[in-house]
Amino acid sequence: TSTRQLACVVSIALSALVLGLIGALAVKWLAKTITEPVRQLASQTECIARGQLDKRVEIRSGDELEQLANDFNKMCDALIEMQFRDQNANPLTKLPGNLMIESETNRRLRSGEDVAVLFLDLDHFKAFNDKYGFEQGDRVIKLTADVLRSICGENAPTNPRFMGHIGGDDFIVVS
Numbered sequence: 001t002s003t004r005q006l007a008c009v010v011s012i013a014l015s016a017l018v019l020g021l022i023g024a025l026a027v028k029w030l031a032k033t034i035t036e037p038v039r040q041l042a043s044q045t046e047c048i049a050r051g052q053l054d055k056r057v058e059i060r061s062g063d064e065l066e067q068l069a070n071d072f073n074k075m076c077d078a079l080i081e082m083q084f085r086d087q088n089a090n091p092l093t094k095l096p097g098n099l100m101i102e103s104e105t106n107r108r109l110r111s112g113e114d115v116a117v118l119f120l121d122l123d124h125f126k127a128f129n130d131k132y133g134f135e136q137g138d139r140v141i142k143l144t145a146d147v148l149r150s151i152c153g154e155n156a157p158t159n160p161r162f163m164g165h166i167g168g169d170d171f172i173v174v175s
Helices: 002-049 064-087 098-111 125-132 134-152
Strands: 117-121 162-167 170-174
Touching (some): 002 064, 098 162, 098 170, 125 134, 134 162
Antiparallel strands (some): 117 170, 162 170
Protein backbone atom coordinates (compact mmCIF):
# COMPACT_ATOMS: atom_id res chain seq x y z
CA THR A 1 0.00 0.00 0.00
CA SER A 2 2.91 2.38 0.63
CA THR A 3 4.00 1.89 -3.00
CA ARG A 4 0.49 2.61 -4.03
CA GLN A 5 0.41 5.75 -1.87
CA LEU A 6 3.74 6.87 -3.27
CA ALA A 7 2.45 6.41 -6.84
CA CYS A 8 -0.64 8.42 -5.96
CA VAL A 9 1.46 11.25 -4.48
CA VAL A 10 3.75 11.24 -7.53
CA SER A 11 0.69 11.28 -9.81
CA ILE A 12 -0.80 14.20 -7.89
CA ALA A 13 2.55 16.06 -7.95
CA LEU A 14 2.94 15.52 -11.70
CA SER A 15 -0.65 16.67 -12.28
CA ALA A 16 0.00 19.78 -10.18
CA LEU A 17 3.20 20.45 -12.14
CA VAL A 18 1.42 20.08 -15.50
CA LEU A 19 -1.46 22.29 -14.33
CA GLY A 20 1.04 24.86 -13.04
CA LEU A 21 2.80 24.87 -16.41
CA ILE A 22 -0.52 25.26 -18.24
CA GLY A 23 -1.41 28.10 -15.87
CA ALA A 24 1.94 29.83 -16.47
CA LEU A 25 1.49 29.53 -20.24
CA ALA A 26 -2.05 30.92 -19.96
CA VAL A 27 -0.79 33.88 -17.93
CA LYS A 28 1.96 34.54 -20.47
CA TRP A 29 -0.56 34.36 -23.33
CA LEU A 30 -2.92 36.75 -21.52
CA ALA A 31 -0.07 39.15 -20.82
CA LYS A 32 0.88 39.12 -24.47
CA THR A 33 -2.64 39.51 -25.86
CA ILE A 34 -3.97 42.04 -23.32
CA THR A 35 -1.14 43.77 -21.50
CA GLU A 36 1.04 44.51 -24.52
CA PRO A 37 -1.72 46.28 -26.51
CA VAL A 38 -2.64 48.31 -23.43
CA ARG A 39 1.03 49.28 -23.07
CA GLN A 40 1.10 50.36 -26.72
CA LEU A 41 -1.98 52.54 -26.20
CA ALA A 42 -0.48 54.03 -23.02
CA SER A 43 2.74 54.80 -24.89
CA GLN A 44 0.77 56.50 -27.68
CA THR A 45 -1.08 58.56 -25.07
CA GLU A 46 2.27 59.87 -23.83
CA CYS A 47 3.24 60.74 -27.44
CA ILE A 48 0.01 62.68 -27.90
CA ALA A 49 0.66 64.57 -24.66
CA ARG A 50 4.02 65.64 -26.16
CA GLY A 51 2.32 66.74 -29.39
CA GLN A 52 3.47 63.76 -31.48
CA LEU A 53 0.29 62.90 -33.35
CA ASP A 54 1.72 60.95 -36.30
CA LYS A 55 2.46 57.64 -34.55
CA ARG A 56 -0.14 54.88 -34.93
CA VAL A 57 -0.98 51.87 -32.79
CA GLU A 58 -1.14 48.63 -34.76
CA ILE A 59 -3.04 45.88 -32.93
CA ARG A 60 -4.29 42.88 -34.91
CA SER A 61 -6.25 40.87 -32.39
CA GLY A 62 -9.69 40.84 -33.98
CA ASP A 63 -11.32 41.92 -30.72
CA GLU A 64 -12.23 45.01 -28.72
CA LEU A 65 -8.57 45.96 -28.28
CA GLU A 66 -8.10 46.17 -32.05
CA GLN A 67 -11.25 48.29 -32.29
CA LEU A 68 -9.95 50.53 -29.51
CA ALA A 69 -6.62 50.94 -31.33
CA ASN A 70 -8.44 51.80 -34.59
CA ASP A 71 -10.59 54.36 -32.76
CA PHE A 72 -7.47 55.73 -31.08
CA ASN A 73 -5.81 56.18 -34.50
CA LYS A 74 -8.94 57.93 -35.83
CA MET A 75 -8.77 60.26 -32.82
CA CYS A 76 -5.16 61.11 -33.70
CA ASP A 77 -6.20 61.85 -37.30
CA ALA A 78 -8.98 64.13 -36.02
CA LEU A 79 -6.52 65.90 -33.71
CA ILE A 80 -4.14 66.48 -36.64
CA GLU A 81 -7.02 67.94 -38.67
CA MET A 82 -8.11 70.17 -35.76
CA GLN A 83 -4.52 71.32 -35.23
CA PHE A 84 -4.22 72.17 -38.94
CA ARG A 85 -7.53 74.08 -38.84
CA ASP A 86 -6.54 75.97 -35.70
CA GLN A 87 -3.12 76.90 -37.07
CA ASN A 88 -4.62 78.08 -40.35
CA ALA A 89 -7.74 79.82 -39.05
CA ASN A 90 -8.14 83.56 -39.12
CA PRO A 91 -7.43 84.69 -35.53
CA LEU A 92 -10.29 87.20 -35.49
CA THR A 93 -13.14 85.13 -36.96
CA LYS A 94 -11.77 81.60 -36.41
CA LEU A 95 -12.89 80.81 -39.96
CA PRO A 96 -10.49 78.83 -42.17
CA GLY A 97 -7.71 80.90 -43.70
CA ASN A 98 -6.02 80.81 -47.08
CA LEU A 99 -4.34 77.37 -46.81
CA MET A 100 -7.58 75.65 -45.86
CA ILE A 101 -9.55 77.60 -48.45
CA GLU A 102 -7.12 76.49 -51.17
CA SER A 103 -7.07 72.91 -49.90
CA GLU A 104 -10.88 72.63 -49.76
CA THR A 105 -11.38 74.31 -53.14
CA ASN A 106 -8.80 72.00 -54.78
CA ARG A 107 -10.35 68.94 -53.12
CA ARG A 108 -13.77 69.82 -54.52
CA LEU A 109 -12.42 70.54 -57.99
CA ARG A 110 -10.46 67.24 -58.06
CA SER A 111 -13.56 65.32 -57.01
CA GLY A 112 -15.35 66.51 -60.15
CA GLU A 113 -18.33 67.88 -58.27
CA ASP A 114 -20.03 71.07 -59.42
CA VAL A 115 -18.59 74.02 -57.51
CA ALA A 116 -19.94 77.52 -56.99
CA VAL A 117 -17.69 80.16 -55.43
CA LEU A 118 -19.00 83.29 -53.76
CA PHE A 119 -16.44 85.99 -53.05
CA LEU A 120 -17.52 88.60 -50.51
CA ASP A 121 -15.83 91.95 -50.11
CA LEU A 122 -17.16 94.59 -47.73
CA ASP A 123 -17.31 97.80 -49.76
CA HIS A 124 -15.71 100.92 -48.28
CA PHE A 125 -14.45 99.00 -45.24
CA LYS A 126 -11.24 101.03 -45.01
CA ALA A 127 -13.26 104.25 -44.85
CA PHE A 128 -15.45 102.68 -42.13
CA ASN A 129 -12.35 101.69 -40.15
CA ASP A 130 -10.86 105.16 -40.55
CA LYS A 131 -14.04 106.82 -39.32
CA TYR A 132 -15.12 104.46 -36.50
CA GLY A 133 -11.84 102.82 -35.49
CA PHE A 134 -10.37 99.31 -35.59
CA GLU A 135 -12.44 98.03 -32.69
CA GLN A 136 -15.69 98.76 -34.52
CA GLY A 137 -14.15 97.43 -37.73
CA ASP A 138 -13.31 94.16 -35.95
CA ARG A 139 -16.92 93.95 -34.74
CA VAL A 140 -18.14 94.27 -38.34
CA ILE A 141 -15.74 91.52 -39.48
CA LYS A 142 -16.88 89.21 -36.66
CA LEU A 143 -20.52 89.99 -37.40
CA THR A 144 -19.97 89.16 -41.07
CA ALA A 145 -18.44 85.80 -40.07
CA ASP A 146 -21.39 85.13 -37.73
CA VAL A 147 -23.88 85.94 -40.50
CA LEU A 148 -22.06 83.53 -42.84
CA ARG A 149 -22.15 80.82 -40.17
CA SER A 150 -25.88 81.33 -39.60
CA ILE A 151 -26.57 81.08 -43.34
CA CYS A 152 -24.09 78.33 -44.26
CA GLY A 153 -23.81 76.37 -41.01
CA GLU A 154 -20.54 75.31 -39.45
CA ASN A 155 -17.79 73.92 -41.67
CA ALA A 156 -18.06 70.14 -41.40
CA PRO A 157 -17.35 67.19 -43.72
CA THR A 158 -21.10 66.64 -44.17
CA ASN A 159 -21.84 70.32 -44.93
CA PRO A 160 -21.89 71.03 -48.68
CA ARG A 161 -21.02 74.68 -48.00
CA PHE A 162 -17.54 75.79 -46.95
CA MET A 163 -16.73 79.30 -45.83
CA GLY A 164 -13.42 80.98 -45.17
CA HIS A 165 -11.92 84.31 -44.25
CA ILE A 166 -9.35 85.32 -46.85
CA GLY A 167 -8.27 88.25 -44.73
CA GLY A 168 -9.28 91.81 -43.96
CA ASP A 169 -12.78 92.35 -45.31
CA ASP A 170 -12.66 89.44 -47.81
CA PHE A 171 -14.60 86.20 -47.33
CA ILE A 172 -15.36 83.20 -49.52
CA VAL A 173 -18.09 80.57 -49.67
CA VAL A 174 -17.64 77.41 -51.74
CA SER A 175 -20.74 75.39 -52.43
